[in-house]
Amino acid sequence: MNIKKIKEWLRSRKMKSEEKYEETKKEFEMAMGKPFIVIKIELPNGFDDLRAHFLSLEKDEQFLDEVRDLIKKRLVHERRGVKQPS
Amino acid sequence: MDSTVIIFILIYLLTILISTTELLPMSLAALAGALLTAWFGIQYGLFTYEDTLSFIDIRLLMLIIGTMIVVEIAERSGLFRVAALYAIKFSGGNPGRLFVFLCVASAFVSMFLSDPTAMLLMAAATATITKLLNYDPVPYFLSATIMINLGGTSTLIGSVSNMIIGMEANMGFTEFLVYLAPCEIALWAITILTLYLLFKPRLGKKKTLPEYSPAESIKDKKLFYKSMFILLLLIFLFLALENLNIGPEGIALGCAILGLTIANLDPAEIFKELDWETVFFITGFMFIVKGLERTQLLNDISTQLFQAAGGNMLNASLMTLMFSGLASTVVSNIAVALTFVPIINAHVTPGVNAAPLWSALVLGTNLGGAATPFSGAVCIMAAGALKREGILVNFKDFAKAGIVTTIIQLGFSSLYLLVRFWLIGG
Numbered sequence: 066m067n068i069k070k071i072k073e074w075l076r077s078r079k080m081k082s083e084e085k086y087e088e089t090k091k092e093f094e095m096a097m098g099k100p101f102i103v104i105k106i107e108l109p110n111g112f113d114d115l116r117a118h119f120l121s122l123e124k125d126e127q128f129l130d131e132v133r134d135l136i137k138k139r140l141v142h143e144r145r146g147v148k149q150p151s
Numbered sequence: 152m153d154s155t156v157i158i159f160i161l162i163y164l165l166t167i168l169i170s171t172t173e174l175l176p177m178s179l180a181a182l183a184g185a186l187l188t189a190w191f192g193i194q195y196g197l198f199t200y201e202d203t204l205s206f207i208d209i210r211l212l213m214l215i216i217g218t219m220i221v222v223e224i225a226e227r228s229g230l231f232r233v234a235a236l237y238a239i240k241f242s243g244g245n246p247g248r249l250f251v252f253l254c255v256a257s258a259f260v261s262m263f264l265s266d267p268t269a270m271l272l273m274a275a276a277t278a279t280i281t282k283l284l285n286y287d288p289v290p291y292f293l294s295a296t297i298m299i300n301l302g303g304t305s306t307l308i309g310s311v312s313n314m315i316i317g318m319e320a321n322m323g324f325t326e327f328l329v330y331l332a333p334c335e336i337a338l339w340a341i342t343i344l345t346l347y348l349l350f351k352p353r354l355g356k357k358k359t360l361p362e363y364s365p366a367e368s369i370k371d372k373k374l375f376y377k378s379m380f381i382l383l384l385l386i387f388l389f390l391a392l393e394n395l396n397i398g399p400e401g402i403a404l405g406c407a408i409l410g411l412t413i414a415n416l417d418p419a420e421i422f423k424e425l426d427w428e429t430v431f432f433i434t435g436f437m438f439i440v441k442g443l444e445r446t447q448l449l450n451d452i453s454t455q456l457f458q459a460a461g462g463n464m465l466n467a468s469l470m471t472l473m474f475s476g477l478a479s480t481v482v483s484n485i486a487v488a489l490t491f492v493p494i495i496n497a498h499v500t501p502g503v504n505a506a507p508l509w510s511a512l513v514l515g516t517n518l519g520g521a522a523t524p525f526s527g528a529v530c531i532m533a534a535g536a537l538k539r540e541g542i543l544v545n546f547k548d549f550a551k552a553g554i555v556t557t558i559i560q561l562g563f564s565s566l567y568l569l570v571r572f573w574l575i576g577g
Contacts, residue, residue: 083535086536089275093235095368096232097280098283098361
């Protein structure tokens, strides 16, 4: 019997339960705390030369502020009943 | 004692040791033990291969799997999460009320969910709210753990050990409630009060709760209402169809099929999430106990125990409560239930009211599971969740709350059995 494999299986089971815990906690945080969204955006076609710059945007505070402003604008429009461009 | 009995005892003890220490996955330990039981049993002529086919109680497995499917659908709909969110909201940021509501919500969700699943849900809720309000999470976590262990003592589907005892004792859903609900309600109150007094200085000061609507967290309203309907239907049918010769396993499986049909979920996804580890552990361990039963050892233990009790049903019930309660503090309560069932069955003869013995076993197997951090999966999960939140809970803290509440619960249960079956009667 391969004990190493069994130990790995036990570890993966523990990790699965940890993942589920984090997932459940996120749902509670979303419900009780400030809601948030996570968006996945791919590098647009034709910008392969700017790959590093694109990846750095994830932590670029100025860029994130711009995104927050965009969302604010969108929500203001939504509240006023202005039709959003699709 | 002949060599056959010694071999079967060794298989039994090794299986318990290996599964408790998680040296091997508990399901694998039990299945390997079952294989050895079958091999030695057939070799020594204790039973035939055909006999072994009746060692596994298919009705019990159907009840467990059916209930698991219904509950999995309800869990996916967010039903239990919403219940926990309402409990927190109604506390209004008052730490005492939050503590009580979290305790009640923990016991309530564990009436349906398996203990580890309930712990996962309540640990996430507790971690979030205590972080938001900047409270010490330890008292809330430990109390939730103890209440999850206690929840569901009085229902047939409240825990796997209840299902095992209920099926063997032919105790229906209503009988469970009649015999045990008053005790469970009192135990909830006594345990919450004890925990509150133990942890009062650590609960924190009143804070403003963030504004939120639990209903908004429902992602799929149709699924939410459908799963609520199925769960209520399951309970209604358990209560209503008891006299129509339909066993609880038929009701559970029927509701599971109906749930899968109307919930519009991929059945394969639901099946993947079921607790197969427990199902296979029960299957294997049931087999080992049946093998042990064939050696007449359990019969002898039963005779000696009842002789030690002076042939008195009250003494026998109290002994069952204490032995099963203490055994459950170190061994899985499923294993304890499976072992005690044949011991009690050997003593049950026509005309004897065995309800006090079965009730004592239900209470013992349910109450012993949260005495120490190592008493069961739910305690280990609670300690793990606290560790992930960066908090190390020491053994003393855990054992103080666990041992005190276990002693109080077992003490009260003894008193309850005495009053319920000997002073009131029935």
